[in-house]
Amino acid sequence: MTFKRSALGLIAAAAIVAPTIGAAQAAQDGIYIPLLTYRTGPFADSGTPIANGLNDYFQLLNTRDGGINGVKLIVEECETGYKTDVGVECYERTKTKGAVVYNPYSTGITNAIIPKTPDDKIPVLSMGYGLTPAADGRVFPWVFNMPTTYWSQASVFVKYVAQQEGGFDKLKGKKIGLIHLDHPYGKEPIPTLQKLAGMYGFEFVTYPVPPKTMQDQRSTWEKIDDDAPDWLFMWGWGAMNPTAIKGAIDVDYPMDHFIGVWWSGNESDVRDSGKKAEGYLAGEFHGVGDDWPLFDEIRKYVIGKSPSQTPESMLGETLYNRGIMNAVIVAEAIRTAMGKFGNKVINGEEMRWGLENINLTAARLKELGLEGFTIPIRVSCEDHEGNHPVYLKRWDGSKWVKHSDWISPMRNVVRPLIEAEAKKLAEERHLPIRECK
Amino acid sequence: MEAVGLDVLTWMVDFLSGLFVDPFFAVARRPDKLVQILIQGVSAGVMYSLIALGFVLIFKASGVFNFAQGIMVVFAGLSVVVLIEAGVPAILAIAGAVVVMIVMAFAIERLVLRPLVNQDGIILFMATIGLAFFLEGFGQIIFGADPKPVPVDALMIPDGKIKVLGGLLGKPVRIYELDLTAAGFGALMVAAIIVFLNRTKIGRALRAVADDNQAALSVGIPLRTIWVLVWSLAGIVAIFAGVMWGAQSQAGFSLAVLALKALPVLILGGFTSVPGAIIGGTIIGVGEKLGEFYWRGVMGDGVEQWLGYVIALIVLLVRPQGLFGEKIIERI
Numbered sequence: 001m002t003f004k005r006s007a008l009g010l011i012a013a014a015a016i017v018a019p020t021i022g023a024a025q026a027a028q029d030g031i032y033i034p035l036l037t038y039r040t041g042p043f044a045d046s047g048t049p050i051a052n053g054l055n056d057y058f059q060l061l062n063t064r065d066g067g068i069n070g071v072k073l074i075v076e077e078c079e080t081g082y083k084t085d086v087g088v089e090c091y092e093r094t095k096t097k098g099a100v101v102y103n104p105y106s107t108g109i110t111n112a113i114i115p116k117t118p119d120d121k122i123p124v125l126s127m128g129y130g131l132t133p134a135a136d137g138r139v140f141p142w143v144f145n146m147p148t149t150y151w152s153q154a155s156v157f158v159k160y161v162a163q164q165e166g167g168f169d170k171l172k173g174k175k176i177g178l179i180h181l182d183h184p185y186g187k188e189p190i191p192t193l194q195k196l197a198g199m200y201g202f203e204f205v206t207y208p209v210p211p212k213t214m215q216d217q218r219s220t221w222e223k224i225d226d227d228a229p230d231w232l233f234m235w236g237w238g239a240m241n242p243t244a245i246k247g248a249i250d251v252d253y254p255m256d257h258f259i260g261v262w263w264s265g266n267e268s269d270v271r272d273s274g275k276k277a278e279g280y281l282a283g284e285f286h287g288v289g290d291d292w293p294l295f296d297e298i299r300k301y302v303i304g305k306s307p308s309q310t311p312e313s314m315l316g317e318t319l320y321n322r323g324i325m326n327a328v329i330v331a332e333a334i335r336t337a338m339g340k341f342g343n344k345v346i347n348g349e350e351m352r353w354g355l356e357n358i359n360l361t362a363a364r365l366k367e368l369g370l371e372g373f374t375i376p377i378r379v380s381c382e383d384h385e386g387n388h389p390v391y392l393k394r395w396d397g398s399k400w401v402k403h404s405d406w407i408s409p410m411r412n413v414v415r416p417l418i419e420a421e422a423k424k425l426a427e428e429r430h431l432p433i434r435e436c437k
Numbered sequence: 438m439e440a441v442g443l444d445v446l447t448w449m450v451d452f453l454s455g456l457f458v459d460p461f462f463a464v465a466r467r468p469d470k471l472v473q474i475l476i477q478g479v480s481a482g483v484m485y486s487l488i489a490l491g492f493v494l495i496f497k498a499s500g501v502f503n504f505a506q507g508i509m510v511v512f513a514g515l516s517v518v519v520l521i522e523a524g525v526p527a528i529l530a531i532a533g534a535v536v537v538m539i540v541m542a543f544a545i546e547r548l549v550l551r552p553l554v555n556q557d558g559i560i561l562f563m564a565t566i567g568l569a570f571f572l573e574g575f576g577q578i579i580f581g582a583d584p585k586p587v588p589v590d591a592l593m594i595p596d597g598k599i600k601v602l603g604g605l606l607g608k609p610v611r612i613y614e615l616d617l618t619a620a621g622f623g624a625l626m627v628a629a630i631i632v633f634l635n636r637t638k639i640g641r642a643l644r645a646v647a648d649d650n651q652a653a654l655s656v657g658i659p660l661r662t663i664w665v666l667v668w669s670l671a672g673i674v675a676i677f678a679g680v681m682w683g684a685q686s687q688a689g690f691s692l693a694v695l696a697l698k699a700l701p702v703l704i705l706g707g708f709t710s711v712p713g714a715i716i717g718g719t720i721i722g723v724g725e726k727l728g729e730f731y732w733r734g735v736m737g738d739g740v741e742q743w744l745g746y747v748i749a750l751i752v753l754l755v756r757p758q759g760l761f762g763e764k765i766i767e768r769i
Contacts, residue, residue: 042691044582182739208738212694215686218477219729219741226470226730239584243686250598250613272586272687 030072031345034094036104041081043238045268052310053323056302063301068334069343084108095120100351107185117142122348123355127326135385136422138433144355146379147388152409153283154189156390157259158196161231172201177229182208186235214240221247234260241269245277255279266318270395278397283390286325286374288400290316294369333358381436387411455735469606474730480616482722483623487678488699489714491671496708498643498667501561505569507696513538514679514688515580518587527591538672546665584689594618619681630711701749707762721745
């Protein structure tokens with residue numbers, strides 16, 4: 001009995017200690033990048049291609065190049081199901097393994113871990129999502145939301161509407177609606193749109209969609225039909241998106257006046273509606289399709305080879321490409337950090353420096369096999385967003401096509417809002433404000 | 438003090454006017470919307486009833502509140518979709534899904550219910566909670582976690598819309614063919630279930646088991662067969678519910694949460710009444726859609742999230758057994 005108990009105790013102890021040893025080993029062997037992903041649950045449709053894109057690019061670097069400058073990348077997924085509490089658990093479980101950066105892919109999780117970052121000294125890269133005021137790098141030195149934020153995108157949408165209506169003065173008296181997931185993510189653009197409504201005299205109406213009933217939106221669309229907004233923006237995610245697009249079709253809402261955030265413009269959002277969704281617009285900040293040399297490399301070195309889970313048909317899809325772009329930024333930030341700190345296993349603080357000093361030029365994109373895939377990206381000590389432009393793409397019934405030129409956000413409106421909100425948060429949370437020289 | 442009293446009074450007047458007066462102005466402005474919302478409420482009610490039916494069948498036969506009904510709907514709907522995606526003709530895919538649900542019923546009887554014969558209802562309820570978690574995980578392994586579009590063309594489900602009454606109401610009212618199909622098949626299914634329960638020997642045996650499974654066993658009613666049968670029947674209802682719910686959006690695991698919409702329907706209609714599920718579903722569907730549309734001015738968005746429960750709560754206060762449920766008298 002005693003022996004049995006001792007043996008069980010030893011096994012239990014080994015089970016507890018083994019991952020820690022493994023993690024310590026992992027951090028010594030390479031750069032540890034935990035990925036908070038969601039391949040299960042109602043948002044899996046959106047989460048899976050992103051996870052595949054991120055993983056595939058890191059796998060390519062490991063397989064083809066032996067990592068970055070000879071240092072291997074150790075990538076580990078932690079399934080969050082897009083649940084904030086589970087995401088925080090993932091963060092806590094992985095941070096001690098030498099994590100150099102977090103990509104939470106959930107505004108809820110991002111907001112929950114941001115307060116932990118200064119103590120843990122691990123940066124968060126929320127690429128095009130998360131807490132918009134975190135773009136003020138003086139208050140949030142550990143958070144990066146390049147290439148652009150929800151507030152910037154909302155301003156781009158209003159700018160596009162003004163272009164279509166014949167000028168900002170023509171917005172007066174118009175009605176602009178926002179159908180959004182009733183979740184921290186979905187509510188993000190509201191302050192900016194309220195501000196712009198006040199500035200340009202348009203009426204702004206919101207239509208929240210509760211996550212639990214996001215597949216039953218009939219009532220919401222009847223309200224939209226009754227209010228008849230001139231333009232409608234959407235901040236949706238997961239199964240909300242295809243349901244909303246079907247809802248718009250049901251009430252005959254003009255699809256060319258319906259614009260989705262870059263998280264509402266995946267192929268799976270519109271494919272089911274096909275031709276009926278023709279004309280639907282969505283914001284975008286990278287290329288769609290696989291017409292870049294990098295994708296040939298991924299086909300050659302990654303697809304069909306473990307641990308990649310990507311079916312070849314997924315290459316070039318919007319959210320897969322977003323995962324690729326996210327991984328490119330992480331990898332380039334690591335390279336930047338290595339340029340200063342040497343070709344070694346870097347830590348979170350060095351990664352933070354790399355992110356802040358990243359300079360992804362057009363020439364570098366060409367070297368990576370991604371010429372013209374996205375705009376050159378650069379941020380600064382005080383601006384962690386970079387205020388990069390966005391373009392609109394259009395669903396032509398079977399695929400996305402580029403619809404507009406790159407449109408710059410209204411920095412004169414958005415930046416003061418970001419700074420004011422960041423200052424407010426700094427006061428509320430007693431955050432130090434660093435000086436940027 | 439007087440100013441505060443005046444503010445409260447103004448607020449009360451605005452609130453009551455928003456509840457009881459403004460909706461009439463809204464109806465006068467857009468009469469087509471009232472008809473539209475009523476139609477939408479009825480069709481939502483039919484969809485809720487489809488899920489509630491599965492609960493009622495199992496509760497009637499075994500006294501078990503089946504928490505796993507929602508995930509059974511997902512399982513059934515995804516079985517059809519995945520088989521069609523694999524190239525199986527639609528009719529065979531439905532037959533295949535029926536087989537899947539029958540096999541599931543056998544497995545549940547053997548592994549979950551049989552070891553718990555004659556246990557308290559709460560024990561069986563807890564077992565179905567475990568079953569729901571198991572089926573969700575197992576389902577994601579089999580079907581994958583991604584939501585899947587329901588191939589309405591292959592299933593020959595019309596998904597267009599008909600516009601009517603445009604001349605009379607100023608603007609046309611939309612009737613969705615999908616809703617008409619759901620209502621038509623739903624009515625057929627309910628009629629078949631009522632006939633089955635009331636006019637067949639098995640149906641009567643099933644009701645006897647529900648009353649007292651020990652007594653039913655003692656008179657030779659095969660308890661296990663009845664349980665398999667009723668879980669199979671609930672599974673077949675779930676196929677239809679899963680396909681119709683999925684056709685409105687996508688078939689995926691998030692649909693399981695929508696099953697909770699059936700709870701107020703069950704409370705209102707009674708846990709043991711098939712017609713109660715239909716009428717309860719219609720009342721809840723119409724009530725919450727009207728509330729969501731006409732009371733949003735005073736209550737904001739999301740009225741439909743809670744109004745069904747309020748209606749059910751009011752009914753509970755007056756008739757604890759629901760509108761059509763059997764009055765249970767227990768000696769204590």
